[in-house]
Amino acid sequence: MELAKQLLSLAKKRVHPTVLGTKPLSCNGHSAVLFENRILVLKKGSKSDDQIWFLEVDTEYVRQQRKKLGTEVVAWSKGVIGNAEKPIVISGPSGVGKGTLISMLMKEFPSMFGFSVSHTTRAPRNMEKDGVHYHFTEKSVMEKEIKSGKFLEFASVHGNLYGTSVEAVEVVADAGKRCILDIDVQGARSVRASSLEAIFIFVCPPSMEELEKRLRDRGTETEEQILKRLRNAQAEIEQGKSSNIFDFILYNDNLEECYDRLKKLLGLDGFVATSPKSAAPREINLPTDHSVSKIDDKIIISCISSGLDKESKNSIMLDVSSLKGGAPGRTRGLDFQVIGSMDQLS
Numbered sequence: 001m002e003l004a005k006q007l008l009s010l011a012k013k014r015v016h017p018t019v020l021g022t023k024p025l026s027c028n029g030h031s032a033v034l035f036e037n038r039i040l041v042l043k044k045g046s047k048s049d050d051q052i053w054f055l056e057v058d059t060e061y062v063r064q065q066r067k068k069l070g071t072e073v074v075a076w077s078k079g080v081i082g083n084a085e086k087p088i089v090i091s092g093p094s095g096v097g098k099g100t101l102i103s104m105l106m107k108e109f110p111s112m113f114g115f116s117v118s119h120t121t122r123a124p125r126n127m128e129k130d131g132v133h134y135h136f137t138e139k140s141v142m143e144k145e146i147k148s149g150k151f152l153e154f155a156s157v158h159g160n161l162y163g164t165s166v167e168a169v170e171v172v173a174d175a176g177k178r179c180i181l182d183i184d185v186q187g188a189r190s191v192r193a194s195s196l197e198a199i200f201i202f203v204c205p206p207s208m209e210e211l212e213k214r215l216r217d218r219g220t221e222t223e224e225q226i227l228k229r230l231r232n233a234q235a236e237i238e239q240g241k242s243s244n245i246f247d248f249i250l251y252n253d254n255l256e257e258c259y260d261r262l263k264k265l266l267g268l269d270g271f272v273a274t275s276p277k278s279a280a281p282r283e284i285n286l287p288t289d290h291s292v293s294k295i296d297d298k299i300i301i302s303c304i305s306s307g308l309d310k311e312s313k314n315s316i317m318l319d320v321s322s323l324k325g326g327a328p329g330r331t332r333g334l335d336f337q338v339i340g341s342m343d344q345l346s
């Protein structure tokens with residue numbers, strides 16, 4: 001087995017790889033199953049949202065990072081039952097109305113959408129709250145975190161650093177909501193090239209004069225910053241329209257009409273927001289005592305539970321045939337079936 005040979009050779013050479021991604025917390029033992037390019041780790045007696053992990057050893061992301069960092073790399077990724085809807089990436093020049101459109105969407109469909117809170121080194125505006133609009137951070141801290149692999153993408157925009165952390169996108173998906181990212185064209189390009197499948201929308205102003213008016217009327221930037229943003233806007237609009245990054249271009253002339261078009265392309269026209277959409281994944285609790293075997297893409301977890309007068313065996317079949325995502329982030333697309341008694345389900 002290729003991966004086994006690779007691991008053995010690393011161990012012999014006593015190589016200490018760079019470990020990327022959020023590590024699982026320690027536990028009272030684990031089972032491990034070797035795949036072609038990653039290791040499935042099942043934590044014994046852990047909480048249901050912390051049981052299934054993957055240590056990626058030779059996936060696309062790991063290979064990319066190995067090249068970039070010039071060291072051996074492995075990456076952790078948490079395994080999640082079920083799938084998440086594709087995130088929505090919204091880009092466009094400063095002042096075009098991205099934030100306004102996103103706020104309208106989140107207000108009308110609060111249980112459906114969640115905002116990816118970016119990190120930035122720019123100073124907060126008057127009404128902006130740390131952790132809500134942005135995670136405001138120091139440049140040196142953010143640079144360190146970029147090196148440690150915390151960000152899905154980052155870019156220098158209008159003289160400041162901005163970045164989407166892996167966590168920012170995953171907490172929204174974990175809450176069963178569809179993630180909205182407000183990022184610049186460079187960020188959109190990076191996400192396009194990443195393993196994150198998304199829908200890409202570029203918002204255009206009706207004219208440069210109107211863009212300038214909106215920016216000035218908003219009154220949040222200094223004259224110098226306004227001029228810088230307007231200079232950058234020209235190039236952003238050209239890239240937004242001509243590159244192959246974006247699936248849709250939206251002209252934000254009349255706000256209500258633009259919002260209606262946005263809802264239409266997201267399949268929300270005529271949609272009535274009623275009770276929260278329950279996207280919470282089913283859960284599975286693995287007992288401390290279990291053994292694991294692998295048959296093709298199926299993992300059979302045999303659980304041993306002793307009752308008063310007898311010992312019974314239940315099995316859970318974990319299907320890993322349609323894995324999606326992976327590091328950086330979560331590995332989704334897992335499914336399970338209980339074979340035998342249901343008392344292991346929470």
Ligand SMILES: Nc1nc2c(ncn2[C@@H]2O[C@H](COP(=O)(O)OP(=O)(O)O)[C@@H](O)[C@H]2O)c(=O)[nH]1
Nearest residue numbers: 094095118154155157162163164182183184187
């Ligand atoms: N690449 C990237 N761009 C971001 C991120 N967060 C915000 N931006 C972009 O940075 C630019 C400046 O944002 P901001 O300072 O809030 O000003 P605004 O454009 O006037 O709303 C906008 O184009 C945002 O879309 C991020 O995490 N990554």
Ligand SMILES: Nc1ncnc2c1ncn2[C@@H]1O[C@H](COP(=O)(O)OP(=O)(O)O)[C@@H](O)[C@H]1O
Nearest residue numbers: 094095096097098099100214218252253254255
């Ligand atoms: N279609 C529109 N017509 C007129 N003003 C708009 C429109 N869309 C947004 N605005 C206003 O323009 C300003 C910039 O919008 P904002 O959402 O902050 O832009 P961005 O997030 O793209 O920088 C805000 O004051 C907002 O109220």
